[in-house]
Amino acid sequence: YPSSFLLGEGSGMRLLMIMLKTYFKQALALFRQNCLFSTLYIAGTGLAIAMTVVMALVYYVKLAPVYPEENRANILYLTSASFHSDERKSTLQAGLSYQALQDWVYPLKNVVAVSAQLGNDMEEGGYIQPADRSGDFRPAVKLVDPAFFRIYPLRFLEGHPFTDADLESGIREAVISDDLARRLFGTVEGVVGRSFSLDYVNCRVCGVVRGASYLTSQSYAQVYLPYSTAPNYRKALAAYFPYCGGFSVTFLVKDGAQADALRAEIADVTRRLNLQNREQWQMELWKQPTSHWLSVFQSYPSDASFNPWKTVAYLVVVVLVLLLVPALNLSGLIASRMESRLAEMGVRKSFGAGRRVLLSQVMWENFFLTLAGGLLGLILAWTTVYLSREWIFTLLNDWMVEAPQDANVYVSGEMLFAPAVFGIAFLLCLALNLLSALLPAWMSLRKPIVYSLYEKR
8 A cells, every 4th residue: 555545644745754854864974974075066066056146146137027127027118219311321320309209209009108218418517516515426317207207116215206397397306316315415304395406506306215226227316307407408419310319218018919019009100200201311210119128138229130049049058058067077076976885775775775766865865965055056146246246247248337436236135035046046956966966876876786785895
């Protein structure tokens, strides 16, 4: 009869727990007997998992729905366009103009929200003059519209976003981050209604938000102002290209179906505009608007040679290399260890232990060591990411961009301790265990009992 029938209901789980406890004790005893092997095994596993988890964390922070970019799965970007004139033999590549926003961007139907952002033209300025005269400093500034706060749900600690009326009138109503509020006023409470000087012009605080991290670059700023506060924001970059300007656009959609409908709608708008103005100019948007995950891997939208599957294949190859190279080294260690345990396995075979039972024991013993290495790898990965957060997230980019001096670069708990990260680490442990231990253990256990017992001599 099966053991579960003899021992009663739930006995299968009890037997499994007893078996795992026994294997854990055996793994601990083997660790004490051969500390060098176990230390090398754990260290090798830890380094392999650390490197892979670091890469996973980098892309998790870039792709996962983390504060305040919690809607990444439903966000699309239109960042640039190309305008060409055969008559003038001229081509400009830039953003969209204010006229383009009014004529066809804001009226689009297949969206939940549309937000325009004006490229920050404060390269020469953008400095705050603190009241305590401690020295001018330059905060991160975004020139946006009120819909920005619908797409990126920044958490307001006090106050509210500026309104459409503020945008129309060009009033300098500012939303600031909590870290900037502490620096300017020493508190985040009672800040609404107070003013600060930006380029010697007063800005009134209308809201204070929990600051984002510089790592969420699409939403990060320390000062959010209406884009109408910028000089000449209505002016196109060239009179003969009326839709060429400095604005980028972010769209929020409900789902993938609406995203496809939005792309089709924008393609139709582009076709009609090009037909109407075929004698003067033509506009090219390529395959925009672009999804968030695609924008992470694609350097610029005009890159016609970009293939997302090549990028995915490259990342898969990198992960395989990070796993296979340590697995081969660990496999050699396990093979030598199994040779020293042949006599033990021969004795157990002679008393009736089957090959499957012995293989299960070896795999579980190595899995406990792999888990210890996985824990070490997680700690190393978290430490590396935290200490190197200012540059490590650009390590896999086409070019590295250094974070601004006063930027708030922090790695939040939801970035580091996400369930997905633990799941990745566990799967890596399982994969390393299978890759490194299965073949040498299987080959060793296939040897005859007589050969194994002879090794006892």
